[in-house]
Structure formats: C-alpha cells, structure tokens
Amino acid sequence: MEEILFGIGISALAGALATVAGAAEDTESDIGSQGDPNSQVQLAPQMGYIHRIYNKAISGEPPAYGLWVALAAGIAWALMAIQYNAILALIIGSAVAVFVQGVYATTAYLGRTASLAKFEQPVYIDILKSVTTVTMAHAFVAVFTTVTMCFLIIEALGHPFPLPLMGLVWGIALGAAGSATGNPFYGKERQYQNYPFGAGLPISASGDIVRYAEAGQRSSLDNGWFTSKGAGPASGICFGLIVFFELWRTILFEPFAAGWGAVIAGAVIIIVFMVIDRMVETWARKTYGPYTTEAATEEEATA
C-alpha cells in the first residue's frame, strides 16, 4: 500500500513538473516563433510586411526539444556516473543544453532573416540581444523540469530506460503536445489579432500579420506576454495530464489482472476524454451557431 501511495505521489509530482514544462515550452516557442505559425512570419516580408518578430523555426518543436532534453539528460547522467550530486547534475545538464539552444536560436534567427534580405527585411541586432536570452530562460525552465521528471520516473518508479533515452522520448512528446495545443492560439489569435474573433483566418489574408503594438512596433516579447495567458497554460495542462495519467494508470492498475488492469484503465480514460471532447464540440456548435444563415436553414431541415 505504501508503495502505491509513494508511486501516486511521484506521479503527481511528475505531472506538476510536466505542467510547468509544457507551459514554458509553448511560451518559449511562441517568443522564439518556432511553431507552424512561423510560416506567416517568414511569409510576411515576401508580401511587403516588414516586421520585428523573432524567427527560429529551422526545426519542429518535437525534434528540437528531443535534442535539448536528451542532451541535458545525457550530461546529467554522465555527471551522476562520476558521483555528482543528482540535483547539481540535472542543473548543469540543463544549463549546457540551454547554451546549445541559445546557439541554435541565434544561428536560426540570423540564417532565416538573412534569407529574406531581397525582400528588404533587416536583421535587428537588438532583437537578437533581447529576445534570445528570454527564449533561453524559458527553455531552461522547460528542459530542467522535463529532465527532472524523467529522473524521478527512473529513480523513484523504476522505469528501465536510461536517462538520456528517457529524455529523448519525453522531449519529443513535450514538443508534440506543446506545438499541437499552443500553435493555433499564437497563429490565429495573436498574429492575426486584427481579424474578427471567432472565425478562422481567410486564406487570402496570409502574411498580413500584426506588426504594431500600443507603442511602436510589436516585439516577440509581446507575443510571449499574450500567449502565456492562453496557449502556455493550455499546453501545460495537456502535457501534465499526459504524464500524470500515463504514470497513474500504470502505478495503480498494473497489479490487477496480470498487467491488463493498466491497459483497461488506459482505455477507460481515453473513452472519458472522448466523451468530454464530444461535449466541448457540441457546446461550441450550440453556443456559437453556424456562420451562414443558409446553412442554418439546411441544418434545421436535416434535424
């Protein structure tokens, strides 16, 4: 019993770490503009809209975070092998990984922005100085919490993977969850803030991103301020739920039915989330209604 309680406690702690990781990851990728919405940041100068938004999407978030978390985990693992204190090893590993992230961000911004030279998009050195360090700070939070979570799963829960492999697996999952949940909010809601709320962006408007703030030109730091209120927490909840339920169902239900308990619990949790999703979808249809009246009539006729 004590073992199960300990396992659930660790699951909760790992879930909390994952929540922080997800929120930091999404905010980092929005400030650095690394997700799919960066297609618009790259496109804007080609349509004649010169801007001051950061631009470092030379890799998708999942492989990038897979690299950084695996790097942090690998260094921490090596340091622990030579008897370093575990907490110190995790911090040093994360710090080194973040320096790699900083080099990545700098070269990516310079490379991507320089490629737009023929569209007269300048490379702003002040952006490089002010935004890169902010993305590095957020990346440190995301990498450190993820690698600590991986360490807990191995040391306290006894997963067989070595720390670097665990870092790679959860780093990729972190990037997948963060980019999937956070990208629409950064893309539609922030970059196209001047278009009507509650509708997708017309394809013809592509590239016309918001470039001006309350005072002066909009900076990527403003985007981080905005998305940390919506996409960041949502990504955090997403990744936190994934980690928590994955661990919780295994710890609590694996002893039942020769291991099938955890499988059945997983299936039940999936069905519960499916029902919640359907309720969200139906709520949206009822509350917002169709966009066009012709369709409304058609809908009533069908019903």
Added chain:
Amino acid sequence: MSALGGGSAGGEGINPTASVIALVIVLVSLGIAFALAPATLIPLIGVIIGGVLISFGVHFVPVGGAPAAMGQAPGIATGVAMLAAGGGLAGLFGGAWAAEMGIWVALGAGAMGGGLLMAITCLMVNVVYVYAMGIPAASGKVEKDPITGDTYAGYRSQGTEGHGLPFISYVGGVIGGILAGAGGTLIYLELLSVYEEALPSVLGMTPEGMSTLAVSLAGIFAVGMFLVAAVLTAYNITGTIEGPHDPKFKRWPRAVIGSSAACAACGLVAILLVVI
C-alpha cells in the same frame, strides 16, 4: 496554397516496379537474417510488422500543419511525423515499462500510451479552439461527420477549409496513436529479445550487466525506426490530412509497402549489430 490544396504529388496509385523492389528488399533482408542466425527471423518479422503498424497508424492522425495554426484548415497544428512520433514514443515508454509482463500486455500498454497522448492532445486542441478562439470544429473534406452525423457546411468560416478537430478526426487521432504506440513497442520488444539473447555471449558479460545496454540499444533503434516509418508516411501524405475520412487516407498501401522495406533494412542492421 499548396499545403491547403494538398498537392497530389505522386497520385494515389501503387507503383508496381517500386512495390516489387520493396518486396525484394524485404525478402532479401529476411533471407540474410535467416542465413546468419535463424533465430532472428521471427524478431525481424516482428520489426517489419511494427513498421507497418506505425505507417498505417500515422494515416489516421489528423494533421493540419501551418494552415491549422491559422484556423484555415482542420487538424492539429503541427507536422505529421512530429505528432506521430510524440504519440508513438509515449506508447513506447508505456510498453517498455510493461515489457516484463509479457508481449501482449506490453503491446496493450504501448497502444494505450500512444492513444492516451493523442486523446488528451486532441481534446486540448479543441478546448483551445472553442474556448480561447471561439471557433467550432468543421471538416473541410466531408459535409457530414461519418460518426456523429453533424453537418459542417455552415460551420466553416468564410475563406477557410474548416478548422478545429471534428469528432471523426478526434477518433482517427486516437486510433493512430494506438496503432503507432503498439508498432513502436513491438519493434522495441523484438529487438530487446535479440539483444538480451546475443549480447552476453558477444561481449562475455553476465545477462544482468547487459540489461541496461540491451534496453538502451533496443530503445534507440525503436525510436530511430519509428521516425523512419513516420517520415516515409509523411512524404506519402504530402502536407496535411484530416483523418480516416480524408481522400488521402486511401494512399496508405503505398506507405505501408515503403515502410515495410525500410524497416526490414533497418531491422536487419540493428540485428546484425550483435549477430555478426
């Protein structure tokens, strides 16, 4: 707007010459494995089946890429291989954890791990669309949801091809995660069985001392082969896909044939590492 139009690069048909070449690669790989170490034949077949499961599963995952990030097309706003890798590797995590409980339990745990990641991610995508952006889900490829019967014509905002995750796409995402998770776990388990058998004699150490090395090697090869199968499939999909109701879904046999050849060759290399 090629990403939205879903450019039909390559069409939907199966190239007979390429398929025969793929079949030859599979048979040659199996033949080499059998000639060098007959005991590795079954694990290699398992690896190929794992690759096929991943490749087939990826077709179910609703991926909208950049257009989805602007609410211009339905699906999840990230890349095909990226999302599938996230789901499949979360499955691999669960499957590896349950490896001691037997292959079927481990496969079940892996499948549910992948499905769970996709179920939660897809839910949060819809939550963000609905509550943070005020946009209801609408498919761009079908007028009526094949499961719920919801009509979509009126729910697409002007100038877009739909947005969010309609229920059929949600279900597709979960099925994709389940198949990809099971496929990744199967590759891992098969390679682990080969390494646990061969490594102690190759390196002259006790089986206990070899377990970390065997797990690491099997895990890294499983991750690598997962990405091979997922990226090949992403090329087959070309851009975005809404799920099992998307016309592009019909292209799956081509990706399955390609992935089986790629996984046969990669699996052979992974096995030869310890057999020669």
